[in-house]
Amino acid sequence: MALRPRDVVVVGASAGGVEALRAMVADLPADLPAAVLVVLHLPSGGTSALAGILDRAGPLSATPGRNGERLATGHVYVAPPDHHLLVIGDRIALSHGPTENGHRPAINALFRSAVVSHDAAVTGVLLSGVLDDGVAGLRAIAAQGGVVVIQAPDDALYPALPSHALAAVSPDHVVPAAAIGEVLGKIAGTSVENSVSAPELLRWENDIAGGGVPREKVEYVGAPSEFSCPDCDGALTDIERGQWYRCRMGHAWSAEALLAAQGSALDRAMWTALRTLEERTALTTRMATQAHDRGSPAIAARYEEQARETTEAAEEIRRQLG
Structure with missing residues (x-):
């Protein structure tokens, strides 16, 4: 050789x-x-x-x-x-x-x-x-x-x-x-x-990175996982014993990177929830004030209770976010 x-x-x-x-x-x-x-x-x-x-x-x-x-x-x-x-x-x-x-x-x-x-x-x-x-x-x-x-x-x-x-x-x-x-x-x-030619799986992944259409779909290369792709929300296929995943769109994730992306998604979801709760608190507080002004104390009390509940939920999320 x-x-x-x-x-x-x-x-x-x-x-x-x-x-x-x-x-x-x-x-x-x-x-x-x-x-x-x-x-x-x-x-x-x-x-x-x-x-x-x-x-x-x-x-x-x-x-x-x-x-x-x-x-x-x-x-x-x-x-x-x-x-x-x-x-x-x-x-x-x-x-x-x-x-x-x-x-x-x-x-x-x-x-x-x-x-x-x-x-x-x-x-x-x-x-x-x-x-x-x-x-x-x-x-x-x-x-x-x-x-x-x-x-x-x-x-x-x-x-x-x-x-x-x-x-x-x-x-x-x-x-x-x-x-x-x-x-x-x-x-x-x-x-x-030179050694033997590169394994078929390596060539298949190389085709994907190049933007080509691989000969086999990702679901035929590995086993379905219970995880979704952080880039497109598609189902991920486990193609390397829990260490490497791909979705049908070709996005690839190592287990370490997938875990980090899930953490980022969770943080985004919690911040979104916090914003929603604070907006809901502001709205119910305003509606309680308007009810008082109309002379409807029972309705005002109901809105005030909702405001207290959302405030408590928001405070708990803030504690989780650190």
Whole structure:
């Protein structure tokens, strides 16, 4: 089997990621024989200055990825807002496919596409962040024989993401962000034999991220769950033993991200309930005053009782919200 260079590096980060990325690219070799693709969780609207920041931070040119652009070694490609950054063969693809863990761009989508196209030649890097987007993709890279690099949690501004990765994958390197550039230079100077082709499930998920129509519907890939998708309220299918879920629209959630989204939905529901109760209190109080003014004390007393009940309920919700 022919050898090929480890010439594709994929990097993911979320909270605290700008600082980690700057430290990483500052130490990359100027002649790095690999293309570097970066996903940082971004708001869906507006623009991103990340490419310019990374371009100034290190010796390699950094630009936003463009759809159809051919990968070049010694270059950093950054995901633009509201698009998955994917690798198809030796080119970049930008996709408006379904969100994963509530994100587009998503780290998992980039990692998965790279390993489908480049197999063991991929090096995956996970940096500072919250929750666990990118962990499933990192597992796929490791399973195909790629190299796994994780920022040391005690070096990360937000250690949850690298900590989740360390719990799920046996990494090849765990180092501070400032040391990752040198590590990547050494990895890119090595070669590897391609392993067996990526599993069918990985390819199926990659098709979804690319915005295509998968050959099989999600309900044929896993078992129905009792949960609903926070993005579209559709039923979620359990496709990885309680750790990874997808709905029919293609939105994907890890168990950790789903739990966080449910917590956010509950908070929103409680704030909505609180607002409704306070409005109801104001209305019944006004109606009680009007009843008194009309000389109807019995009706006024009924409205006052309703106002007391809603005030008590609102106070209880406030205590729950902290």
